[in-house]
Amino acid sequence: MTHSEIRQKFLDFFVKRGHVVVPSSSLLPDDPSVLFTTAGMQQFKPYYTQPELAPSKNVVSIQKCIRTSDIDEVGDESHLTFFEMLGNFSFGGYFKKEAIAYAYEFITKEMGLEIDYVSVFGGEGDVPTDKESEEIWKSIDENIEVRKSGRADNFWGPTGDEGPCGPTTEIYVDGLEVWNIVFNQYYQQKDTKLELIKIPGIDTGMGLERLAMVSQKKSTIFETDLFTPITQALSSLGTREQRVIADHARACAFLIADGVQPSNKDQGYVLRRLLRRLMLPLGAVHKSIIEPFQIIVDHYNEFYPNLDKKTIIGVVQEEENRFSKTVTQGLKEIDKLKDINASAAFRLYESFGLPYEVIKDIAKEKAANLNRKDFDEEFKKHQEKSRAGAEKKFGGHGLLLDTGELRAANEEELKKVTRLHTATHLLQAALRKVLGDQVTQAGSDITAERLRFDFSFTRKMTDEEVTKIEQLVNEVIEQDLLVTKVTLPQDEAKKTGALHFFKIKYPEKVDVYSVGNFSKEFCGGPHVERTGVIGKLKITKEEAVSAGVRRIRATVE
DSSP: OOHHHHHHHHHHHHHTTTOEEOOOOOSSOSOTTSSSOOSGGGGGHHHHHOGGGSSSSEEEEEEEEEOOTTGGGTTSSSOOSEEEEEEEEEESSOOHHHHHHHHHHIIIIISOOOOOEEEEEOOBTTBOOOHHHHHHHHHHOTTOOEEEEOHHHHEEOOSSSSEEEEEEEEEEETTEEEEEEEEEEEEEOTTOOEEEEEEEEEEEEEEHHHHHHHHTTOSSGGGSTTTHHHHHTTTTSOHHHHHHHHHHHHHHHHHHHTTOOOOSSHHHHHHHHHHHHHHHHHHHHOSOSHHHHHHHHHHHTTTOTTOOHHHHHHHHHHHHHHHHHHHHHHHHHHHHOSOOOHHHHHHHHHHHOOOHHHHHHHTTTTTTTOOHHHHHHHHHHHHHHHHHHHHHHHSSSOOSEEOSSBEESSHHHHHHHHHHHHHHHHHHHHHHHHHOTTOOEEEEEEOSSOEEEEEEOSSOOOHHHHHHHHHHHHHHHHTTOBEEEEEEEHHHHHHTTOBOOSSSOOOSEEEEEEETTTEEEEOOOOOOSBGGGGOOEEEEEEEEEETTEEEEEEEEO
16 A cells, blocks of 8 residues: 555545544644644644634644654664654544544554554553553453553653643554554643643544555565655665665755755754755765655655745755855864864854764764764853843843844834834735745844845845835835734634744734735734835845845835
């Protein structure tokens, strides 16, 4: 059974049983406490405490996921950074009896697989043994083996700092855990205290890669048809290199498709780290770094149509060029060093963008005593120094307004930055209309003299595009449109389609500013009342900031 057939069979099975199909959410979650979407249930977290918000009591999804904790292990027979999670979920529609019965039927009858054994929660601390699940399994198959484990193995969640969680039951096939069924009976507070949820729910996760492995009778996930088109194209490389590239290229392609650009922080840092790890072996012996990405887009585009080949390849090629220069410069610096400790490694990263793995690979002898823990500690120390420096720079200097994005020293400057701030909203809307919805804000800085707006885009803008964007903004300004504000619960605000940062932690209620039908964004203000007040926008410069990020500077007159 091919991976495409498995996906469709899973969806069809649960649709026939009253589930609504929900598309995969972005790899960039709304939850600011986590860097990536790591599980199928993340987009559904609010529904466990507020079931009335759910599109249906019972839903099914195939969720693309990224987990970064295993990056260093990728290359063995089982570890991945990118994977797809098949899941069925219920928010008060059904509970343990139905969830276990569905899983048993799908595995044994639909997939024709034999279950080795199942596990249930054996109790720990104040949380009792899940006797009910054991009894349900025995009622379905009296000969099935039921094993019991503690909290480390059979209790899941929450994702992030707090959220739904509960005991689990796991299904093992051919010695491999293929399906984890979570009974969300509890809500864990930030202080780790557990409280019973009024309406318990179901959250299940089954890795497509593992299910394909057992159903296709393969000894590793990399022998399944999810990977073989990629690994076969890399036959000149060793097995470990093939696996690293196949995994990392999949992760990078999906991250880029969801709007992530290589950078030195947050999600962009992970993307850069993955790209550069796969570039080393490819650059040494392979004819083209592009080939694995072309294969991935062709392989997955039917199910994930947002995988745009031109965009993905553009980002990869630009980062490859940047990395080539970086390695050349970094090697010269490495030659000057006798040995490379954590401090030296961080300087190489900070100055030349060489990730930890790359330093270990190209300077094996000099970096023999370098370890990940020490490098991460250096990274953390640098972040703390940067924060302290920012507080010293912007704190306590008598500014009338200092939001980190807007700064004004007096009432006159406040009026000017308010005009520029509203103009920035119009600028982003115009960029998306001219260049496409892949444009997302990557940063903003506004003073009384000018606005500076950073956005994701893979190439230099043409003169015609710059002129068109400037004209669009000024047309809206000339129309003297009313700027309106509504305050909404965060979930409701998102449903309006208002633009917002995925990584920002917004309050429970947010302000949504709209300019006619032209622009709509989450924002804390301040704004002008009508666009005519802004004056006239003049774009003074368009330039590159980093790989895949452009910057516009503009003034208003």
